[in-house]
Amino acid sequence: MSTDVQTARVAAEVTPVRRPRVPRRGIGRTAGMLVVLLAYIVPVLLVVSNSLKPESDILSDPLGPPPSVTLHNYVDAYQRMNFLGSFVNTLVITVSSVVVICLFGSMTAYFLTRVRWAPNQFVFYLMIVSMMVPFQVLMIPMIKILGDLGLLNQNWIIVYVYFASGVPMAVFLYAGFIRSIPRELDEAATLDGCNRVRTFFYVIFPLLRPITITIVVLDVLMFWSDFLMPFLVLRRPEQRTLTLSTMAFVQSHTTEYGPMMAALIMSVIPVFLAYLFLQRHVIDGMVKGAVK
Structure with missing residues (x-):
C-alpha cells in the first residue's frame, strides 16, 4: 500500500501542471x-x-x-456663470421633463398594452416610427411656429418639447416591461373593486421601478447636457442653463479655456454622481423591459 502511495506521489511530481x-x-x-x-x-x-x-x-x-x-478657474467660473442660478434652472427643467415623461409614458404604455382597442397597435407603431425622425428635421419649423405664437423665452416650452421627444422611447420601454407582468394581477385588483386608474397606480406602477429608473437616468443624461433647445428658446440671461452659461467664456475673438473647462467639470459632476449610484438599475431595467 505504501508503495502505491509513493508511486502516485512521484507521478504527480513528474507530471507537468497544465495552465489554462x-x-x-x-x-x-x-x-x-x-x-x-x-x-x-x-x-x-x-x-x-x-x-x-x-x-x-x-x-x-x-x-x-x-x-x-490652482482653483482660481473654478472660483472665477462659479461667479461669472451664475452657477447657482443656472444649476436651479437646469434642475427644474430636467426634473419636470423626466416626471411628465415617466408619468404619461407609463400610463400610455399601460393603456396600449392592456386595453383592447383597435387603434392601439397603430398608435404604438406610430410612436416607434417617430423615434426615427431626427430632431434637426423638426427644429426650424418648430422654432418658427413657437416664435409666431409668442411662446419663446419660457422654460415650460422646453419641458413640453422634451416631453414630446422623450415619451415615444418611454412608451416603448414601458410597454415591453408591462407585457411581462401577468394579467392576473389586473383581474385580482378588479375583483377587489379597483378601476383601471387605481389598478395602474397601486398595482402596476410600483412594479415598473426598474424600467422607470432606467428611463430617468437616460433622460437626465440627455436633458441635463442639452445645449441646442435652450439656445434656441431661452434668450434672457437669468433663464440660462448650465450649458448656456459656459458660453460666457467664449468671446468674439478669444476663449478663456481655464474657466470654461472648470465650468464644464462643475456642470457634469451632479449628473455623473447620479449615474454612478444608479448605473446598475439601467442595465437591469433595459434587460427586463426591452428584451421581454
Missing part, C-alpha cells in the same frame, strides 16, 4: 476595450488637468500635467 490557456479572441477583445476606454477617458483627463492650470500654462502646454494646481 487564455483564448486569443479574449486577448484581442480586452485590448480593443482598453483602446476604447482610453479614447473616452483621455479627453476627460485633459479637461480636468487644464481646469487646474493658469491660462498661460494651458496655452503653452495643453497636453501636459499642471505644474502647479
Whole structure:
C-alpha cells in the first residue's frame, strides 16, 4: 500500500501542471476595450488637468500635467456663470421633463398594452416610427411656429418639447416591461373593486421601478447636457442653463479655456454622481423591459 502511495506521489511530481490557456479572441477583445476606454477617458483627463492650470500654462502646454494646481478657474467660473442660478434652472427643467415623461409614458404604455382597442397597435407603431425622425428635421419649423405664437423665452416650452421627444422611447420601454407582468394581477385588483386608474397606480406602477429608473437616468443624461433647445428658446440671461452659461467664456475673438473647462467639470459632476449610484438599475431595467 505504501508503495502505491509513493508511486502516485512521484507521478504527480513528474507530471507537468497544465495552465489554462487564455483564448486569443479574449486577448484581442480586452485590448480593443482598453483602446476604447482610453479614447473616452483621455479627453476627460485633459479637461480636468487644464481646469487646474493658469491660462498661460494651458496655452503653452495643453497636453501636459499642471505644474502647479490652482482653483482660481473654478472660483472665477462659479461667479461669472451664475452657477447657482443656472444649476436651479437646469434642475427644474430636467426634473419636470423626466416626471411628465415617466408619468404619461407609463400610463400610455399601460393603456396600449392592456386595453383592447383597435387603434392601439397603430398608435404604438406610430410612436416607434417617430423615434426615427431626427430632431434637426423638426427644429426650424418648430422654432418658427413657437416664435409666431409668442411662446419663446419660457422654460415650460422646453419641458413640453422634451416631453414630446422623450415619451415615444418611454412608451416603448414601458410597454415591453408591462407585457411581462401577468394579467392576473389586473383581474385580482378588479375583483377587489379597483378601476383601471387605481389598478395602474397601486398595482402596476410600483412594479415598473426598474424600467422607470432606467428611463430617468437616460433622460437626465440627455436633458441635463442639452445645449441646442435652450439656445434656441431661452434668450434672457437669468433663464440660462448650465450649458448656456459656459458660453460666457467664449468671446468674439478669444476663449478663456481655464474657466470654461472648470465650468464644464462643475456642470457634469451632479449628473455623473447620479449615474454612478444608479448605473446598475439601467442595465437591469433595459434587460427586463426591452428584451421581454
